[in-house]
Amino acid sequence: MVAGKINSNNPNSQSLFENPFVKTLSIAVLMGVFLVDMGLGLFEIFSTKSSPLPSAFVLMIFAVMFIGGMVFYERQGLDTMSSLIGGVLAGFGLSFVFVSLVGGVQFALGGGISNNIGWEQVISAVAACMIAGVIMLKALSYKLQNHFY
Structure with missing residues (x-):
């Protein structure tokens, strides 16, 4: 047996994450926790009427996501204006997700639940x-x- 390998020497054995039940269940649990955390983050943001992150961090997150989205859409063959618009949408969307996730974690750790x-x-x-x-x-x-x- 080789050190560091998860599956056994049996070539017919199936990895735990190749099992369709385990794969679907793990995706469902991650999606459920992710969505509820975002909801708790929005609850925290609207109840405190402030961002859980400083504006400089939010701007940095937007800038990184904007550049990443723009490059991604340029690589997909979009023209410059379309890739800029796609980058802006990606930046806003992913910044919103990240800020709401951080807000949800702060809400949960602060005893809000x-x-x-x-x-x-x-x-x-x-x-x-x-x-x-x-x-x-x-x-x-x-x-x-x-x-x-």
Whole structure:
């Protein structure tokens, strides 16, 4: 047996993440936690009426995402103006996601879940987001599968 390998010497054995149940469940849990954390972050931002990050960090995040998005869209063959617009949209979108995620973590670490919402509601929200996430993934994969034939 080779040190550092996860799977066994059996060539017919399947890695844990090759199992479709484990793969779908792990994606659903990550999507559920991610979406609920963003929701808690928005709750934190609107209740405190302030950003969880300093403006300089938000601007830096936007700049990095803008440049990355612009380069990505240029590599996909878009003209300069379209890649600039795509970079702006990517910068705004990913900055919004990052700021709301940080706000959600601050809300949770600050005791907001125990004091304001309650763990039962948060767990129910994660479960609902897991279900919605799997439905969206399956619908999207079905739509893309039929689109490319």
